[in-house]
Amino acid sequence: MSDPIETPTPSAIRAALADSPKLRSRDLANQLNISEAQLLAAQTGRGVTRISADPDLLMPAAETLGEVMALTRVEAAVHEKVGHYANYHSGPHASMVLNEAIDLRIFPKHWVHGFLVEQESDHGPRRSLQVFDAAGDAVHKIHLREGSNLAGWTALKETLATGDSSDRLEVRPREPVEAAKSDPSKLEILRKEWARLTDTHQFLRLCSKLKMNRLGAYRIAGAPFVRALNPMAVDTMLEVARDRETGIMLFVGNRGCIQIHSGPIHSLKPMGPWQNIMDPGFNLHLRRDKVAELWAVEKPTQRGPAISVEGFDAEGGLIFQCYGIGKEGNDHRPAWREIVEALPDSEQVPA
Structure with a gap:
């Protein structure tokens, strides 16, 4: 039986990021055998802020950002919608955002790790809110656009930050996909x-x-x-x-x-x-x-x-x-x- 692969240290993760600045976060995380959330956690204090992942806090805050891009994905599909967050309905097991542009069904128990991300790019600063499940896999992301409300973004950094400055993140093993089950x-x-x-x-x-x-x-x-x-x-x-x-x-x-x-x-x-x-x-x-x-x-x-x-x-x-x-x-x-x-x-x- 082979030994488990050791998780790279935060400094090693940051070094890998510096070596591959153009590589997509998801692809680099896979190369390092870590989750995408761990990749972000290693950058805490370096353009990344740990925030609450509670949708009851995040969704009303997102409404202050104006026009943004909402992103939800699985391994084989990425779904992106541009619009305003509005008409949020909270629920203990399922919540929703329901408007013409952004239409979401939210399952709060899987909203576990939250990050506010500011990254420099060839086209200027890129700002996003990113939420991950217990395994560190992406659940939902909100990307700011050119016309988004930066005053709302600045306020988010104060109201949603958890104060956790750790650059390490413990994640649970990923739950396998349930195979077809018939009787x-x-x-x-x-x-x-x-x-x-x-x-x-x-x-x-x-x-x-x-x-x-x-x-x-x-x-x-x-x-x-x-x-x-x-x-x-x-x-x-x-x-x-x-x-x-x-x-x-x-x-x-x-x-x-x-x-x-x-x-x-x-x-x-x-x-x-x-x-x-x-x-x-x-x-x-x-x-x-x-x-x-x-x-x-x-x-x-x-x-x-x-x-x-x-x-x-x-x-x-x-x-x-x-x-x-x-x-x-x-x-x-x-x-x-x-x-x-x-x-x-x-x-x-x-x-």
């Missing part, structure tokens, strides 16, 4: 209860009751509830939605935060393995080669069927979900159904 003996119960759903949020409770998870249920449910799609159909889905100007709701989320874009998409710019939506106010960077399974899913609701396309990675982790917009007076669900029904089937349904 074929309960298939008939699953299908019967699925047909009775009246809200999409009831679905995960149903899976939990049957000791399954989302992907596990999809793998056994069959028609008319799910259809396995060719993973390469991600491009087709986005291209047709763009060409037909079909409004979509595109979700990307980790354990601590889900971020949602609602509206049409306009500009697709593929680059290598990445498919990129590059619209004013909304960017998505998606690693298409990481989409191992793609599913078309239909769930009954009181407002009609909710049809989604959902992408999963090889470990069973959810990368994204995409729905048609179903708001009154702005109902894109029929157009979205047409797009989804035309997507090609997978050549092989996962076992």
Whole structure:
């Protein structure tokens, strides 16, 4: 059995930063076998301030910053929205920011480590608020823009700072992604209860009751509830939605935060393995080669069927979900159904 890899000292981390100033923080952290939060902690007092990660403090403070960019990511997708933080609703288990531009679902127990970051770049100072979970993985980031309110930023440094000046950070081991979990003996119960759903949020409770998870249920449910799609159909889905100007709701989320874009998409710019939506106010960077399974899913609701396309990675982790917009007076669900029904089937349904 090999010895565990020793965590580099804060001074060694700072030396690595100095040696690789252009390398993305996430990539350098991976090279050093540390978390991104530990990389920031090593810079405490050097442009980095430890702050509270409590969303009940952070979200109202973010409202004072004016226009910013909100970023939420998983390994295979980065979701970026420009707008103002407003209309925050607190909750013990789930909170939300709900407005036209920035639409978040927040799970406070995973908001563990917070940092206020000021870094020099070729384009001037870069300022951000960054939140991480217990393992030191990014949960949510808020990046200031040219027009952001610097007075609000200065006030944040005083009101949110914890006073912790340590340049070391203890993190917990990363929780593995839960693989697909099915129980074929309960298939008939699953299908019967699925047909009775009246809200999409009831679905995960149903899976939990049957000791399954989302992907596990999809793998056994069959028609008319799910259809396995060719993973390469991600491009087709986005291209047709763009060409037909079909409004979509595109979700990307980790354990601590889900971020949602609602509206049409306009500009697709593929680059290598990445498919990129590059619209004013909304960017998505998606690693298409990481989409191992793609599913078309239909769930009954009181407002009609909710049809989604959902992408999963090889470990069973959810990368994204995409729905048609179903708001009154702005109902894109029929157009979205047409797009989804035309997507090609997978050549092989996962076992």
